[in-house]
Amino acid sequence: MNKNKEQLLNKRYKAEKRFRLYGQSAIFMALLFLTVFIFKIFSTGYSAFQKTWLIVPVTFDAELMMLEQNPSKEDIQDADYYDIALKSMADLDPNANEDQENELKRMVSYFFEKEIKNELLNDPSLIGKTKEVYLTASDDLDQVFKGNYPRDLPEDQRRVSDYQLKIFDQLVANGKVESKFNISFFTNADSREAELAGIASSFMGSIFSILVCLMIAFPVAVLAAIYLEEFAPKNRFTDFIEVNINNLAAVPSIVFGLLGLGVLLAIFQLPRSTPLVGGITLSLMTLPTIIIAARASLKAVPPSIREAALAMGASRMQTTMHHTVPLSMPGTLSGTIIGLAQALGETAPLILIGMVAFVNTIPGSPMDPAASLPVQIYIWAESAERGFVEKVSACIMVLLGFLITMNLFAQIIRHKFEKKWS
Amino acid sequence: MNLILFTFIVLLGFTSYYFGRKKAYSIQSTKKRLTALPQFYGYYLAIWCAIPAFIIFSLWAIFEPTIVKLLILSDYSNQGYLDDELNLIYEKTKALSRGQFTGEITPFIKASAEKYLSLRSIAQSSKAVIVLSIIIASVAYAYKRISSNSRTREPVEKFLNAVLFTASLAAILTTVGIVFSLIFQTIDFFKVIPLFDFVFGTHWYPAKAFVRDSSEALDPTMYSDTFGAVPIFAGTFFIAFIAMCVAIPIGLMSGIYLAEYASYKVRQYAKPLIEILAGIPTVVYGFFAALTVGPFLKELGTSMGLEVSAESALAAGGVMGIMIIPFISSLSDDVITSVPQSLRDGSYAMGATKSETIKRVIFPAALPGIVGSILLGVSRAIGETMIVVMASGLAANLTLNPLESTSTITAQIVVILIGDQAFGDPKTQAAFALGMSLFLVTLCLNIVALRVVKKYREKYE
Numbered sequence: 001m002n003k004n005k006e007q008l009l010n011k012r013y014k015a016e017k018r019f020r021l022y023g024q025s026a027i028f029m030a031l032l033f034l035t036v037f038i039f040k041i042f043s044t045g046y047s048a049f050q051k052t053w054l055i056v057p058v059t060f061d062a063e064l065m066m067l068e069q070n071p072s073k074e075d076i077q078d079a080d081y082y083d084i085a086l087k088s089m090a091d092l093d094p095n096a097n098e099d100q101e102n103e104l105k106r107m108v109s110y111f112f113e114k115e116i117k118n119e120l121l122n123d124p125s126l127i128g129k130t131k132e133v134y135l136t137a138s139d140d141l142d143q144v145f146k147g148n149y150p151r152d153l154p155e156d157q158r159r160v161s162d163y164q165l166k167i168f169d170q171l172v173a174n175g176k177v178e179s180k181f182n183i184s185f186f187t188n189a190d191s192r193e194a195e196l197a198g199i200a201s202s203f204m205g206s207i208f209s210i211l212v213c214l215m216i217a218f219p220v221a222v223l224a225a226i227y228l229e230e231f232a233p234k235n236r237f238t239d240f241i242e243v244n245i246n247n248l249a250a251v252p253s254i255v256f257g258l259l260g261l262g263v264l265l266a267i268f269q270l271p272r273s274t275p276l277v278g279g280i281t282l283s284l285m286t287l288p289t290i291i292i293a294a295r296a297s298l299k300a301v302p303p304s305i306r307e308a309a310l311a312m313g314a315s316r317m318q319t320t321m322h323h324t325v326p327l328s329m330p331g332t333l334s335g336t337i338i339g340l341a342q343a344l345g346e347t348a349p350l351i352l353i354g355m356v357a358f359v360n361t362i363p364g365s366p367m368d369p370a371a372s373l374p375v376q377i378y379i380w381a382e383s384a385e386r387g388f389v390e391k392v393s394a395c396i397m398v399l400l401g402f403l404i405t406m407n408l409f410a411q412i413i414r415h416k417f418e419k420k421w422s
Numbered sequence: 423m424n425l426i427l428f429t430f431i432v433l434l435g436f437t438s439y440y441f442g443r444k445k446a447y448s449i450q451s452t453k454k455r456l457t458a459l460p461q462f463y464g465y466y467l468a469i470w471c472a473i474p475a476f477i478i479f480s481l482w483a484i485f486e487p488t489i490v491k492l493l494i495l496s497d498y499s500n501q502g503y504l505d506d507e508l509n510l511i512y513e514k515t516k517a518l519s520r521g522q523f524t525g526e527i528t529p530f531i532k533a534s535a536e537k538y539l540s541l542r543s544i545a546q547s548s549k550a551v552i553v554l555s556i557i558i559a560s561v562a563y564a565y566k567r568i569s570s571n572s573r574t575r576e577p578v579e580k581f582l583n584a585v586l587f588t589a590s591l592a593a594i595l596t597t598v599g600i601v602f603s604l605i606f607q608t609i610d611f612f613k614v615i616p617l618f619d620f621v622f623g624t625h626w627y628p629a630k631a632f633v634r635d636s637s638e639a640l641d642p643t644m645y646s647d648t649f650g651a652v653p654i655f656a657g658t659f660f661i662a663f664i665a666m667c668v669a670i671p672i673g674l675m676s677g678i679y680l681a682e683y684a685s686y687k688v689r690q691y692a693k694p695l696i697e698i699l700a701g702i703p704t705v706v707y708g709f710f711a712a713l714t715v716g717p718f719l720k721e722l723g724t725s726m727g728l729e730v731s732a733e734s735a736l737a738a739g740g741v742m743g744i745m746i747i748p749f750i751s752s753l754s755d756d757v758i759t760s761v762p763q764s765l766r767d768g769s770y771a772m773g774a775t776k777s778e779t780i781k782r783v784i785f786p787a788a789l790p791g792i793v794g795s796i797l798l799g800v801s802r803a804i805g806e807t808m809i810v811v812m813a814s815g816l817a818a819n820l821t822l823n824p825l826e827s828t829s830t831i832t833a834q835i836v837v838i839l840i841g842d843q844a845f846g847d848p849k850t851q852a853a854f855a856l857g858m859s860l861f862l863v864t865l866c867l868n869i870v871a872l873r874v875v876k877k878y879r880e881k882y883e
Contacts, residue, residue, distance in 0.1 A: 023679025252805020262603025345703025
């Protein structure tokens with residue numbers, strides 16, 4: 001009898017331990033996912049912040065550039081750089097035949113002509129002289145140099161030929177290959193060539209969309225929250241508004257994309273692919289988030305504040321505008337920032353309103369076509385070239401950096417400025 | 423022009439505020455008692471100055487193009503043109519008047535363009551005149567009211583109240599906008615494709631509808647077997663099911679652990695860390711699923727002798743599950759913490775262990791709230807787009823094998839609508855019909871879930 005009891009008790013204790021273990025492993029699993037995730041993104045992405053340059057001697061031969069004696073600035077601007085660019089690449093291997101010369105040319109980005117031109121524009125005295133110029137390596141060689149490219153594949157399965165690898169290895173041995181911080185990743189617009197593609201256009205697109213979203217969603221949401229919390233009579237209609245807000249907060253984002261497409265583009269004829277339309281669509285999405293946050297922080301202002309103001313003879317509008325709303329601002333603002341962070345990471349609705357178009361210019365206003373950071377991630381992730389994988393990860397790092405900063409900012413506002421009522 | 427007028431109205435509004443306030447001070451200096459604080463006099467005058475002007479201004483901006491178009495096209499009304507041709511004529515006229523027209527210029531179009539330009543200039547100047555006279559009239563009226571020291575606070579506050587009320591309608595307007603944008607395309611779609619074929623058809627090849635030219639578009643028999651949504655609905659629920667298989671055990675157990683077992687310190691760090699998972703953009707999850715999880719599963723499957731597609735439902739569903747973990751864990755954590763302590767104390771007093779208390783007492787008490795949180799998670803899984811677009815296939819296979827690729831409602835909407843769309847094409851309309859079904863399904867889930875959670879909260883408050 002006693003033994004049975006002890007067995008039963010042991011069994012129950014074991015079950016207790018097991019249950020506890022399940023809980024711990026669930027937490028462990030969730031945190032493991034997070035770690036693997038962050039590790040994977042950083043380990044593939046950090047190399048995109050470096051860019052590989054080939055150092056190639058270029059002879060600025062006035063004859064090949066079709067330049068007269070003592071050329072003016074405009075002449076240099078209009079000169080022909082293709083021949084000297086081609087020649088300097090071909091000179092890397094004096095014994096190269098025509099095919100090999102072509103391969104040599106493809107070791108650098110198609111931008112190489114312009115890089116040589118800029119060199120001369122900076123220093124016109126170079127004419128007739130030879131100088132070592134930094135040229136952007138092609139994305140495949142960039143990946144080879146970073147060790148991301150499988151060199152042991154059979155030649156016909158790689159985009160880099162044995163010959164190119166041979167020359168490249170010679171350059172590396174001579175110290176003519178250098179890796180430097182990749183500024184162009186932040187200053188260039190999107191490009192079909194991985195080595196030239198940058199996030200500037202999508203970054204500006206994101207900023208413009210978020211600004212439009214903020215300018216629409218914040219005032220409307222705050223005013224709506226004030227009405228619902230402070231003035232609205234309790235009746236069926238306001239209940240209906242409440243149900244609507246709660247529902248909208250849970251409607252899938254792609255439905256807002258359909259709204260943008262069907263109403264903003266089709267009926268109001270707003271320009272496609274622009275941050276303006278993107279921002280309006282996102283603002284409709286963030287509206288419920290901000291309303292809910294603003295209402296919660298209005299609710300947190302104690303009634304004694306309102307009673308005191310009313311007792312001093314303020315009207316209800318004055319009480320609200322002069323006392324309740326200012327006191328609720330920290331909570332409202334941090335809710336707004338969190339809502340904007342959500343909007344910043346949104347992709348699907350922006351795809352539907354055409355913000356996936358290939359844009360190789362940097363937008364100057366919300367009316368210019370643009371992509372946004374998450375859409376850029378999608379565009380690059382869909383392209384097959386190996387060079388884009390690290391770009392995607394780097395773009396994700398930039399985006400995550402933004403989201404983390406915004407959330408930290410929201411936390412700081414909340415903790416620093418929010419009054420604790422007790 | 424519009425911008426100048428706009429800034430002008432704003433500036434006049436500001437000036438009338440100061441003007442009104444000054445008037446109030448001068449009334450005060452005659453030892454008369456004011457009926458409100460001086461700034462209300464200012465607000466009163468400013469509102470009267472700017473608001474009627476703005477209303478006229480925006481009405482004008484909305485109706486001017488239509489009226490001008492009508493006037494231009496009235497010249498062509500009796501010549502038997504079709505609507506499309508008339509539109510073309512109008513576009514040509516506008517292009518010519520801007521100097522951007524490159525085609526052949528007929529005398530008709532040239533005359534229209536001249537008429538267009540003169541109409542536009544008449545419209546611009548008359549708009550300015552009307553707006554200004556409206557401002558003068560309304561400011562004069564308001565100024566008279568101020569001078570006779572009649573009430574200003576009440577009208578101003580009434581106006582503010584109306585503004586607040588209008589803002590609160592934004593949520594309703596958004597819902598109306600969603601329904602409005604979906605319903606017309608959906609109705610048009612079901613005019614061509616019978617509802618029965620859509621709901622019960624088992625073949626979904628919207629690409630087939632694309633190659634047909636517009637003259638054939640009205641023949642409904644062409645589209646039989648093209649827009650059968652069963653594979654898509656099945657794929658949607660299948661992927662959501664896989665996601666919930668990952669999210670429910672992990673989310674629920676971590677919610678329980680955080681609420682009942684974890685020390686203050688563990689809770690303080692683990693909870694925000696898990697919630698980071700909810701803040702990561704979905705496109706990032708999609709990239710992770712496509713780049714890491716998909717190939718990993720494929721390799722794993724090959725080593726076990728299974729054939730796994732690189733874009734499998736398992737990869738998409740699994741990663742989606744990870745995304746949903748924090749929703750379920752933090753909601754169920756909240757729900758469990760709000761179960762009254764007395765229930766726990768009663769159970770411990772009867773000699774139950776902690777896990778027995780959780781399983782037999784707390785869990786049943788918290789069940790409605792937990793079900794609500796799971797339903798919200800399901801609604802999120804169904805509406806999730808980017809993970810599926812990037813990690814699962816785009817072809818709609820009717821399969822229950824998690825190792826093959828399937829497609830979902832959201833992914834199909836993206837596939838159809840990416841790039842240029844022609845409205846009126848059944849393929850585009852199909853995307854809106856899918857959007858409508860998605861909206862309805864998630865709406866039902868949300869309403870039920872929110873109601874359950876609310877009921878539960880009321881029970882213990």
